[in-house]
Amino acid sequence: MKHTLIKNARIIDDGKDYFADVYIKGNRIEKVSASINLPIETKYDEVNAEGLVLMPGMIDAHVHFREPGLTYKGNMRSESAAAISGGITSIMDMPNTVPAVLTLDILEQKYGIAAENCLTNYSFFMGLSKDNLEEALRASTEDVCGLTDDGLYFDESHPTLCNSLDYLEKIFSSSEHLIALHSEQDAIIKKNYEKARDEFKEFIPLHYHSIIRSSEACITSTKEILSIARKHNTRFHLLHVSTGEEAKLFDNTEPSRSKRLTAEATVHHLYFNTDDYERLGNLIKWNPSVKSALDNRELLEAIKENRIDIVATDHAPHALGEKIGLYDAVKPGGPMVQHALLGVLEFYFKGKLTLNQVVQKTSNGVADLYRIKDRGFIREGYYADLVLVDLETPYKVTESNINYKCNWSPFLSYTFSSTINTVFVNGNKACSNQNLISEIPGKRLKFEKIR
Numbered sequence: 001m002k003h004t005l006i007k008n009a010r011i012i013d014d015g016k017d018y019f020a021d022v023y024i025k026g027n028r029i030e031k032v033s034a035s036i037n038l039p040i041e042t043k044y045d046e047v048n049a050e051g052l053v054l055m056p057g058m059i060d061a062h063v064h065f066r067e068p069g070l071t072y073k074g075n076m077r078s079e080s081a082a083a084i085s086g087g088i089t090s091i092m093d094m095p096n097t098v099p100a101v102l103t104l105d106i107l108e109q110k111y112g113i114a115a116e117n118c119l120t121n122y123s124f125f126m127g128l129s130k131d132n133l134e135e136a137l138r139a140s141t142e143d144v145c146g147l148t149d150d151g152l153y154f155d156e157s158h159p160t161l162c163n164s165l166d167y168l169e170k171i172f173s174s175s176e177h178l179i180a181l182h183s184e185q186d187a188i189i190k191k192n193y194e195k196a197r198d199e200f201k202e203f204i205p206l207h208y209h210s211i212i213r214s215s216e217a218c219i220t221s222t223k224e225i226l227s228i229a230r231k232h233n234t235r236f237h238l239l240h241v242s243t244g245e246e247a248k249l250f251d252n253t254e255p256s257r258s259k260r261l262t263a264e265a266t267v268h269h270l271y272f273n274t275d276d277y278e279r280l281g282n283l284i285k286w287n288p289s290v291k292s293a294l295d296n297r298e299l300l301e302a303i304k305e306n307r308i309d310i311v312a313t314d315h316a317p318h319a320l321g322e323k324i325g326l327y328d329a330v331k332p333g334g335p336m337v338q339h340a341l342l343g344v345l346e347f348y349f350k351g352k353l354t355l356n357q358v359v360q361k362t363s364n365g366v367a368d369l370y371r372i373k374d375r376g377f378i379r380e381g382y383y384a385d386l387v388l389v390d391l392e393t394p395y396k397v398t399e400s401n402i403n404y405k406c407n408w409s410p411f412l413s414y415t416f417s418s419t420i421n422t423v424f425v426n427g428n429k430a431c432s433n434q435n436l437i438s439e440i441p442g443k444r445l446k447f448e449k450i451r
């Protein structure tokens with residue numbers, strides 16, 4: 001296996017900003033030091049990082065790579081390649097594939113697919129449904145990143161699990177896993193939907209999506225979940241917070257690593273709001289819906305204040321045809337992994353986040369929150385999951401440089417201020433100047449036993 005010496009890097013990691021050389025031996029970081037000179041007989045590649053910033057690769061804790069079963073939208077190979085070209089080196093995938101990941105057998109089959117096809121490192125959430133609690137609890141906390149209902153349909157009367165409070169009590173009182181949930185109250189959504197349907201029949205205007213799936217629906221449900229989680233001291237993680245109000249319900253007095261209640265924001269809930277429906281239409285139909293420009297700002301504020309612990313993508317590709325049509329037919333979700341890190345870096349250029357805050361929310365903090373072993377920091381002995389970013393060269397999203405299988409992006413024509421230059425996954429140079437140069441699969445993420 002190749003060794004690599006990265007020279008003259010400006011390293012942003014773990015609250016520090018300094019210049020050093022990094023020697024990668026095989027899969028791992030062997031040495032980080034001001035100046036490294038290797039013995040003459042050593043065989044290695046040298047990368048001159050002058051003018052570039054070296055950060056740990058982004059760990060995206062919320063993706064839908066669509067395999068198995070929905071591979072016309074995307075597959076592990078296509079979406080992980082897109083993720084790498086965006087500086088993401090590890091992902092955690094949701095269980096709403098076909099079949100859904102509701103048994104340990106299906107979970108292991110999915111790991112089998114990833115071992116051959118997923119180019120980033122990976123872990124999978126175990127799905128929660130009405131009938132599989134015992135099976136879900138059997139999953140080892142060392143092998144799955146958590147339990148979740150994300151993307152799954154719970155039952156006829158409660159489409160999402162958070163609305164079935166008795167069941168929530170049962171899970172929260174019996175699980176040692178991290179439990180990550182989607183939070184929107186069905187009763188409120190249903191009432192709003194029926195009102196819109198009465199008024200517009202099947203021609204509900206798209207911007208009503210944020211009136212139907214309202215802030216109230218999110219806030220009401222999140223308050224209920226948090227009160228049950230507090231009662232049982234559950235390790236609960238709220239997925240895709242979309243309102244400033246919900247972010248205020250989370251505490252910032254402890255580090256993410258030791259908190260019992262944590263939260264995630266997505267890139268799209270930081271970027272897009274109800275004013276963008278006119279320009280982007282169905283492409284920005286998400287669940288939870290995008291909210292107001294004020295919510296965008298309050299979510300960013302909560303990130304800075306550490307009320308929101310991490311940024312993820314909820315990357316959920318759909319075929320373009322599934323984003324066209326009447327309100328009811330348009331699928332919620334969109335592809336994000338290729339532009340997520342560049343997107344968060346934009347807040348640095350706007351003076352809203354420091355580079356270290358960007359790294360904290362996309363990598364250091366994710367490793368801490370999920371207690372991932374040996375990743376997420378630039379440390380000797382850790383896996384060499386690294387990204388070199390060029391902060392001087394802008395990057396414009398065009399039709400020809402979108403790498404998703406679905407081939408579209410809500411960021412089309414947007415120019416980011418920086419470019420992903422080189423990406424290393426487990427010490428392999430996987431991507432250089434947006435070109436994938438390695439087909440070596442990533443590894444399964446490992447976790448500390450106690451979370």
Ligand SMILES: [Zn+2]
Pocket residue numbers: 062063064094150151314316
């Ligand atoms: Zn999701």
